[in-house]
Amino acid sequence: MHSDDKEILENFRNEATKNKAFNLLIRKYQKRVYWLIRKMVIDHDDANDVSQEVFVRVWYHLEEFRQESGLFTWIYRIATNECLAFLRKKKRRFFIPIHDVEGELSHKINEGNHFTGDEIQKKLQLAILKLPEKQRLVFNMKYFEEITYEEMSEILGTSAGALKASYHHAVQKIQAAVTLEERF
């Protein structure tokens, strides 16, 4: 574990320095958590809500954290769970099939308020949205955040081999989707 993470944890367990430690933790991880979630939910307001929920959970459960993994891994695990729970809730709330939620997210990419990338970046994001949720998470973590398979394995509770295979399939699907779009 990083020395500053250890310091954050020690200070968090002390009532006098708890708030300061938590502020430091938010400052250190807020961007990574937010971007992981934003890539999954596309909308800024949704990403903000889910990110805040992640840190509130961290506040209530950090004392139970047993340091069997890194702090970053533990926070990321909360973030991925919250993110998947949010998407599931969204599907249940509107009683619409899966593809329609993905369709709604694709629409957000296309309309321009939530996404300002160029054409190729847009194509990539639209192709990513067609992946199943967990494969999407794996792809985002590996491609954009360059998280190692070993770390991902701890976060997602899946073997490194399965994650490699998942990433391989995701890349193939994205390549096919991007190439297909270019042809038409």
Add this chain to the structure above:
Amino acid sequence: MKETPENNASNRPVPENFFDQQFHQILKKTVETDNWSIPGSRNVESMFPVPDGYWLKMEDQVRQKVKSPSLPLLIPSFRFKLASAAATLLLLIFAGWWVITPKLETENWKAQLEKIPQEDLIAFVDYQNRDVQEYTEKLASKSLQDQDLPLPLPKMNDTDIEEALDDIQPNDFTDNFDIN
């Protein structure tokens, strides 16, 4: 081409370094996948706009939330107490239902029982107390012609009938006797 022992795939010798080549191909694919990228597409922050001053605002909002938790985010111990209280309430409701329902059923049954003529009740009690085995044995001992006639059975005396009437249970009654 017709399969012969010479050209059958399983009989063909494995080329030299075959497995090394396969291994190489698999690894090569993995490396290719790992290195695959679309130029200029990894910088997510440039693609998704974030409002100005957002990061400080987010910090403040999280701090406010942990100071005044909303119901779903209540501290675990309180949530536990809330869950226990809900479980106790459910248990009380169930216990109440468990006690009250039989009472209501009994009262309902007694009301129905009062509507039935006394002679029918006595007939029912009498019927309930007949010994079926004894009756069939007696019947079997009769000649074939006499078997068509009902056998006279000793009637219950008044005290036995009164006791039996007190012992009637709703289930006995509804299972064996058409009260309608």
